[in-house]
Amino acid sequence: MTVENQQTVEGEVPPVLPEGIDIERSLEAILMVADEPMSVITLASAVSAPVKRVRAAVDALVADYDGSAGGIRRGFELREVGGGWRLYVRPEFDPVVADYVLAQNPTKLSQAALETLAVIAYKQPISRGAIASIRAVNVDSVVRTLLGRGLITEMFTDSETGAINYGTTDLLLTQLGVNSIDDLPKISPLLADGAEGFDGDVR
Template identity: 60%
Template sequence: MTDFQLRAGLEAILVVAETPLNIITIAGALEVPINSVREELEALRAEYDQANNGAGRGFEIREVGGGFRLYVRSDHDWAVKQLVANENPAKLSQAALETLAVIAYRQPVARGQVSSIRGVNVDSVVRTLLSRGLITELYLDGDSGAAMFGTTDLLLEVLGINSLEELPLVSPYLPGQDDID
């Protein structure tokens, strides 16, 4: 396989990838050594970043959720927002966002615990988040039998982060934090 064929094949795979692909999957699909894929990914990243006299392309290769995928470069979000604004995207409600935040920061967490924190019943919201693939049932608690929930890799992908450790700290937004030196 020539360098051009490897590069073109890699680009083709990244264009059609719906989820981030790990390097082993890419290497297997192209039937080339992992090191060759790693080197070509880095070369493509550099090429995309240096295009247009260093301004970059409208997209970039990111490593997210343990894999690689093409993403819109943040400088060009405005173009995608204009496209999406003309469509009718299904957005999460405020209740769903709050419930998702509780699960993301407190996981593994039971539905009852989330309800207690939010002060409202979250059954329908949890079903919505499950159906959209943003959360999953991790296991059943041995003592209470309650389903314990956590976030999925899809949430990491949607947020554009590699791990939950990249979530912003909540503490600066808690009441009374201005008094702490």
Template identity: 70%
Template sequence: MTDETTLERGTVQQRLEAILMIADEPIGLVSLSAAVGAPVPAVRQALESLVADYDGADDGTPRGFELREVGGGWRMYVRADFDDLVADYIGGQAPAKLSQAALETLAVIAYKQPVTRSQVAAIRAVNVDSVVRTLLARGLITEQFADPETGAINYGTTGLLMQQLGINSLDELPPISPLLDDGADGFDDFV
């Protein structure tokens, strides 16, 4: 495959790697096929080849990352053997203050968990993709599970957040706002 299109846009594997490298949620096979402009069978075959390559097939060395199918889609992950190394690296970083956007997003996740990124975005009325990536990278939130119907990742807080807040349980979080109306007034009329 050395035609002009391949040279210009890369192989199916290269295009998949480029897309998967920036994905922060699993991407379904059909979506990957559309993204790289290749038929589903070719994408499936390329994914299987990448998995084998990353896992060290043919007497190769396994990479520090792996390609997994989870939640109805594909995504790159740190290989489990290196979880501690990555956690130590992230934990050893100079603590930086969180932005206002990160604090607000973290509060929504803490109080509403498990919650999807789109639910957080709807509550905050802004795109939260980069903020969620930052909170994940800092170990303050984690992916809990993928919704079986939509494949959306549900997020929750981690023990590190509770440690940083000096609490033992989410039950110790203060009420959201005892001074704000909870919106329940008037619902008794409809019961």
């Protein structure tokens, strides 16, 4: 049986690493650009490595970032969320990062960002896929921008689909000058049929 035809129990990936590959550094690079939590099987497919080897590499990265092996504890961590792995800022550094992001980014949002923010505000909690369906465009970069500005946050991960659901933050309420999302103006009168683009309950 050739390497190409062999399979692991948990995924169809070659059981032998390509020559010269550094699996931990490769996984690290992929996780740096991942927008969603990545399962071990997905990571294994990405680096063409056995699931068992990737799982061990993920554990090694977690220990490395935590400083468990005698190294320096990093300001970020590799966390398992919703059945997948993703890099996150450690909670104790959230205020520092939030202050930096808000100071470095201009306050004006693009039209696309404002439209996406409106969808999230009126339909929260809502997944990225649902936002894209409503706006009929890819919203990945816009959602990242809104997260970076601290205007929206990850509320929870759907246990069935693994999709992250987003909602607005207190910072948005402060900038809008309202006490709660319920204080936002009703949009039904502004829509042609009172529901276009927003199925279900519409404020």
